[in-house]
Amino acid sequence: MANWKTPEDLKYAKSDEWFRVEGDVVTIGISDYAQDQLSDIVYVELPDVGATLSAGGSVGVVESVKAASDVYTVVGGEVIEVNSQLEKEPESVNSDPFGKGWFIKLRVKDLSPLNGLMNAAAYIEYCSSR
Amino acid sequence: MENSTPQPLEKTSYELSQPGRQGIRLPDPDVPLTDIPADLCRTDLDFPEMGELDVVRHFIKLSQFNYSIDKGFYPLGSCTMKYNPKINEDMARLPGYAHVHPLQSQGTTQGALALMYRLQEWLCEISGFDAVSIQPAAGAHGEFAGILMIRKYHIDRGDVKRTKILVPDSAHGTNPATTSMAGLQAIELPSDKNGDVDLDVLRKACEQHKEELAGMMITVPSTLGVFEEHIVEIIKIVHEAGGLMYMDGANMNALLGVAKPGELGFDVMHYNLHKTFSTPHGGGGPGSGPVVCNEKLAPFRPGPVVEIIEEPQDEDDAPLYGWVMPDKSIGRLKAFHGNFGMHVRAYAYISAYGSDLPKVTHYAVLNANYIRARLKGTYLMPFDRMCGHELVIEGHWPDKAPGVHALDISKRLMDYNFHPPTNYFPLIVPEALLIEPTETESKEVLDSFIEAMLKIAEEAQNNPDLLHSAPHITPVKRVDEVKAAKDLVLCCRPTHIESAEAQ
Amino acid sequence: MSYIPHTDADREAMLKAIGVDSIEALFDAVPEKHRFPVLDLPDPMTEMEIAAEMEALSRFNVSASDYAIFLGAGAYHHYIPSLVNHMLLRGEFYTAYTPYQPEVSQGTLQAIFEFQTMISRLTGMDAANASHYDGATALAEAVTVAMAAHRDKRQKVIFSPTIHPHYREVARTYHQNRAVKFSGDRSGTATMVDLADMIDDNTAMIAVQYPNFLGQIEDYTEIIKAARAHGTLVCIVTDPVACALLKSPGELGADIVVGEGQGLGIPMSFGGPYLGFFAVKNEHVRRIAGRIVGETVDGDGRRAYVMTLRPREQDIRREKASSNICTNQGLMALAACVHMTAMGKQGMRRVAELCWHKAHYAAQEIGKLKGFSVDTTRPFFKEFVVTCPKPVSEINDELIYHFGIIGGYDLGKDFPTRENQMLLCVTEMNSKDEIDMLVAGLRAIAAGELHDGDHHHHH
Structure with missing residues (x-):
């Protein structure tokens, strides 16, 4: 079994996104487990800055050679920043999924859907069971 | 620095180009010239310039890098890579077929219309359906037609809420993709442990979506190569919920004269002429995907289709054929009338077998089961029962040869001069290898393939590196797909950059 | 048994290995009834x-190898160099499958890569895919790309009425259950300025044909300007034969270029198989449906080619794929590739120039005839509109019967305002003698000089 990183300060969704909360800003990316499953990531499609995403809606698409996967957000809000570096260096999602590999930052009014997410321990268990 | 430039197997035409060379010469104008305004014209066209012999050698060289049916066994599951008879090519190239314009009048195209009409009739007879349109250009195109027809049928009856299509998880990717493309929603149904549709799951799904069920798409025999034992029951359940039944006809090579989908109760189906009726795959097309259906759906067919406009006065006379648009047609799916060149080839092929057509299926199924019987015990088989025209095996031995994958077996087969089977499909079988031998392969060919497969199974345990590093004898080794996707290079570099660099 | 090699002994040995008595026993799973x-x-x-x-049976068809043909309207009688067919008949090409296994498909892959290159250069775009079923379906897929480029937030697509009627019909068939609203072509008379005025912030794409269905070269300046102002994509449907001579669609400002490649070495074959091509500017590459071949290296560092951007396709993306397309028109793309390589830079231009000169000669001569008039309001390439003194179908019947000539396309069928108008097409295949015969024929038909027994040709 691979040893996936799962930083303690993040929340995890069953569809393998992580969420970092700083005030009313939520940063979203995909987990170490997810990047490992996808293997070499070659492209990330992101929304436009200023777009409004709804809770449960799509953030974008992440593509490897063998698969393409949708990325979702459990919280709705306005996109205030996207990681445009991913256009040139999509591989940073593989090498640093929680750092340089982040996808977008959302300004969120209602943070409550985050309460339904897993913490690091629960997420490790969830990944190991798959 | 030169070592850093990847060496090609064969230079591109752009690299072979020399300014001033010309392949084909054209005559001088024999009419008075008319001025061509310069402001309408382009100033340059970056195109290769090669002599005729160099062009020929270039493409012959490229052809030699390919594997093909003419070269050897091609057991690619779900693709039906059977022999493509040479006479069919000659027929399609007859001037009376090849050089006819699609918009010529009815009176000047009766031969082509008669051929299409007869082919339409045969396709109905073989499938047990009432009506057909041979306009779709490929299987996926025929599928698209079928789903649009189902949707329009419901709309026509005022049943506008029906937008959901059930698709088993073993289906070809085209099925869910077609559903979305037609503006409907696919609902995936998990298979049972035998790879069949789980009847309880189906009943529940039909109950849950009763008001919104448009229909179901299913492949027979299934993509796992087995005949769905409960097919008649499945059709009944979906019909009772108000849905229509779509059959993916990709595997018709297993059904010729064995069962007629129309008689089983299906409402609509597509054929792949390039699979079942041997029109060549051409390195990825062109195909042809006629859609056949029952009376209920006939008015919705894409068109126009060929019909008899005037019955003959005399028994010896030919009828008058012409174009007719079905009255509630989903519309036109393609400019003109479909891939006529493929219709000609399929016509020649069906003519050769005629009433012997069931033998195609008999021997295709015999060949597949023979391979199954001989690989059993060495390879894992997810379903231990008689197969149709193809069989699925698992390309791994988790205990005996950990680290060996289906892909490694496929690549190693190339070293034995065989084309690999289909990899990783169907998705619901781990490390799937889908093997379809077709009826045109002799016992000797099958035996040598089986020997290679058994040998590879040994190598997997004794010398797995041989598999990991395969293929060894092909024109290129395994290619870097990540680089291809990341550093997209989709065109030859412009020639003026090449020459500037050369200076 | 035609193409089945089994002997009786083979069959028995195989049945024995399987453990059944008869072939029939292999089908027990099929309901007996x-x-x-x-x-x-x-x-x-x-x-x-x-x-x-x-x-x-083929002799019941009138073919362009026996008759002079002046019919175009989207399918063309162009010269096909002899070597094209010889290359297509190589079993290594035509009996191969889609190149999923790059190690044993480098021939097909490199040929497609060269095809993509030449289509990109002809159209003035950055990239092209490995092809679509035909020009009409390529236009339908362009609509999908434009919708996706605007993330499905725009609903309007404007079609010029001078796009091939079949193409507009096919696009509507494709999108009948989707939230796309087509406009622009209903009245059949909208001008380029009218179309430019229709572009708004809800317009995903505007499509025009160049040269248009009537053979004319229109001015797109206003359209391109309006499209830029509203972020609308411009799709140009084009004839690759014309592109060898005329300014490329890319130079005119297209974002997407599609069209029918049949004129590049593919016989008319009563309507198919043909070759839809699809080319785009870089920013849309990842949205193209269908096969694309890219360059890469193999394990030894050699140059190699492989199908790329695969995850967008139906077999991986399933219900999320933008299209269900699996095949391209592989062999037809090869035909075009061989054709364009053999013609080369000079030959491609030469063919286009011959079309231009011969079409203009024919138009001038027909324009002199009493009762006929030629529309010369705009420049044209190889097709032009002739207004006739009587119904086109009658003229065509007389042309074929008395002169062995396949006449032009009856525009009244698609455009109610164009009754008695014929679309004539002249290519490099029409000799001056044929054109003179056509002119003489039209003159005689208009004058009512012909009688049932008269045959002026020798077929």
Whole structure:
């Protein structure tokens, strides 16, 4: 079994996104487990800055050679920043999924859907069971 | 620095180009010239310039890098890579077929219309359906037609809420993709442990979506190569919920004269002429995907289709054929009338077998089961029962040869001069290898393939590196797909950059 | 048994290995009631018999190898160099499958890569895919790309009325259950300025044809300007033969270029198989449906080619794929590739120039005839509109009967305002003699000089 990183300060969704909360800003990316499953990531499609995403809606698409996967957000809000570096260096999602590999930052009014997410321990268990 | 430039197997035409060379010469104008305004014209066209012999050698060289049916066994599951008879090519190239314009009048195209009409009739007879349109250009195109027809049928009856299509998880990717493309929603149904549709799951799904069920798409025999034992029951359940039944006809090579989908109760189906009726795959097309259906759906067919406009006065006379648009047609799916060149080839092929057509299926199924019987015990088989025209095996031995994958077996087969089977499909079988031998392969060919497969199974345990590093004898080794996707290079570099660099 | 090699001994040995007594026993899973239905098909035929029958049937068609043809309207009689067919008949090409296994498909892959390159250069775009079914379906897929480029937030697509009627029809068939609203072509008379005025912030795409269905070269300046102002994509449907001479669609400002590649070495074959091409600017590359070949390296660092951007396709993306397309028109793309390589830079231009000169000569001569008039309000390439003194179908019947000429396309069928108008097409294949014969024929037909017994040709 691979040893996936799962930083303690993040929340995890069953569809393998992580969420970092700083005030009313939520940063979203995909987990170490997810990047490992996808293997070499070659492209990330992101929304436009200023777009409004709804809770449960799509953030974008992440593509490897063998698969393409949708990325979702459990919280709705306005996109205030996207990681445009991913256009040139999509591989940073593989090498640093929680750092340089982040996808977008959302300004969120209602943070409550985050309460339904897993913490690091629960997420490790969830990944190991798959 | 030169070592850093990847060496090609064969230079591109752009690299072979020399300014001033010309392949084909054209005559001088024999009419008075008319001025061509310069402001309408382009100033340059970056195109290769090669002599005729160099062009020929270039493409012959490229052809030699390919594997093909003419070269050897091609057991690619779900693709039906059977022999493509040479006479069919000659027929399609007859001037009376090849050089006819699609918009010529009815009176000047009766031969082509008669051929299409007869082919339409045969396709109905073989499938047990009432009506057909041979306009779709490929299987996926025929599928698209079928789903649009189902949707329009419901709309026509005022049943506008029906937008959901059930698709088993073993289906070809085209099925869910077609559903979305037609503006409907696919609902995936998990298979049972035998790879069949789980009847309880189906009943529940039909109950849950009763008001919104448009229909179901299913492949027979299934993509796992087995005949769905409960097919008649499945059709009944979906019909009772108000849905229509779509059959993916990709595997018709297993059904010729064995069962007629129309008689089983299906409402609509597509054929792949390039699979079942041997029109060549051409390195990825062109195909042809006629859609056949029952009376209920006939008015919705894409068109126009060929019909008899005037019955003959005399028994010896030919009828008058012409174009007719079905009255509630989903519309036109393609400019003109479909891939006529493929219709000609399929016509020649069906003519050769005629009433012997069931033998195609008999021997295709015999060949597949023979391979199954001989690989059993060495390879894992997810379903231990008689197969149709193809069989699925698992390309791994988790205990005996950990680290060996289906892909490694496929690549190693190339070293034995065989084309690999289909990899990783169907998705619901781990490390799937889908093997379809077709009826045109002799016992000797099958035996040598089986020997290679058994040998590879040994190598997997004794010398797995041989598999990991395969293929060894092909024109290129395994290619870097990540680089291809990341550093997209989709065109030859412009020639003026090449020459500037050369200076 | 035609193409089945088994001997009786083979069959018995194989059945024994399987452990069944008969071939019939292999089909026990099929419900008995429906098992082994009768197929009412003719008796099997030998190769000799097939050839004789099909050859005889083919003679009921009038073909361009025996008759002079002035019919175009989206399918063209162009010269096909002899070597094209010889290359297509290589079994290594035509009996290969889609190149999923790059190690044993470098021939097909490199040929597609060269095809993509030449289509990109002709159209003035950055990239092209490995092809679509035909020009009409390529236009339908362009609509999908434009919708996706605007993330499905725009609903309007404007079609010029001078796009091939079949193409506009096919696009509507494709999108009948989707939230796309097509406009622009209903009245059939909208001008380029009218179309430019229709572009708004809800317009995903505007499509025009160049040269248009009537053969004319229109001015797109206003359209491109309006499209830029509203972020609308411009799709140009084009004839690749014309592109060898005329400014490329890319130079005119297109974002997407599609069209029919049949004129590049593919016979008319009563409407198919043809070759849809699809080319785009870089920013849309990842949205193209269908196959694309890219360059890469193999394990030894050699140059190699492989199908790329695969995850967008139906077999991986399933219900999320933008299209269900699996095949391209592989062999037709190869035909075009061989054709364009053999013609080369000079030959491609030469063919286009011959079309131009011959079409203009024909138009000038027909324009002199009493009762006929030629629309010369805009520059044209190889097709032009002739207004006739009587119904086009009658003229065509007389042309074929008395002169052995396949006449032009009856525009009244698609455009109610164009009754008695004929779309004539002249290519490099029409000699001056043929054109003079056409002119003489039209003159005689208009004058009512012909009688049932008169035949002026020797077919």
